[in-house]
Amino acid sequence: MKKIAVIGSINMDYFIESDILPEIGETVLGKDFFLSIGGKGANQAVAAARLGGEVSLFGSLGNDENCEIIVKKLKNENINLANLQFIDDQPTGAAFIELCNSDNRILVVPGSNESTNDAYVERMLSAILQHDVFMFQLETPVEMLEYLIPILYEHRKTIILNPAPAQALPQELIEKITYLTPNQYEYQTIFSTEDSMEMLLGRYPNKLIITCGAEGVRFFDGKEIVLVPSMKVTPVDTTGAGDTFSGAFAVAVAEGKSLIESIRFGTIAAGLSVTKKGAQTGMPYRSDVTHFEKKKEHVHESEGHTQTN
Ligand code: RIB
Secondary structure (H helix, E strand, O other): OOEEEEEOOOEEEEEEEEOOOOOOOOOOOOOEEEEEEEOHHHHHHHHHHHOOOEEEEEOEEEOOHHHHHHHHHHHHHOEEOOOOEEEOOOOOEEEEEEEEOOEEEEEEEOHHHHHOOHHHHHHOHHHHOOOOEEEEOOOOOHHHHHHHHHHHHHOOOEEEEOOOOOOOOOHHHHHHOOEEOOEOOOHHHHOOOOOOHHHHHHHOOOOEOEEOOOOEEEEEOOOOEEEEEOOOOOOOOOOOHHHHHHHHHHHHHHOOOOHHHHHHHHHHHHHHHOOOOOOOOOOOOHHHHHHHHHHHHHHHHHOOOOOOO
């Protein structure tokens, strides 16, 4: 199978759960507090590895306690960590996540993720180029993407960018990306436009893939806008659902599945992931997805259908 490289952020996530969120200047009592490994890069790497991808994670950690906890956990995930760098004068990235009624609000302090920069990827270039499918997000400096993506494009690599947290991107960069996966709140920021979802999807056939939460995922196949519906689940915590989608999507692409099959695989994995608290806790293994697909097929067959979508 093709090799996947995730080049991105690694965080310690600090979760606080409450029934209401405080207003400015107000104090409210929370219900629960816990730590969990996160960062969009690490999350996508874990999602892809659990689903059977051959994954390397490139990124930066501070030389601190959080780094030790994170590395210990990631070592259990069958991810190649040989190219991580450890920074003395920056703390490991941290995210402060407020969970309220199964919704979330996230504040990220990049810390050592700032060091996943162009100088780092330049040093790692020969290791990077041994991979085929690349996943990026926007919690690391965009200058790194501006340096590396043109090189990967020249080498005809598959480049997936999950543009979160959203920021405006230069058109030359967008042109070189194979698949761009913003959510319904991010896509206008990325393109610096107020154009509608339909207009933008039409402009980027089989490339712009917009995740629309509980509704599903939309893309333009060259003829029409296709909606791949989300799984119907009652979410416990949606943190990391987008990352699970991205990781699963990358695995399916690496396995040579079609675009629609890859999106479908991503929606199943993301649907299964939201049933537990914490970004990585609920991320499914390949056997979970296979089990779900078989169960669904069985239901369709017993209803007299043969279709599996
Ligand atoms: O996408 C979820 C992630 O966003 C969290 O794990 C947090 O670390 C932030 O990066």
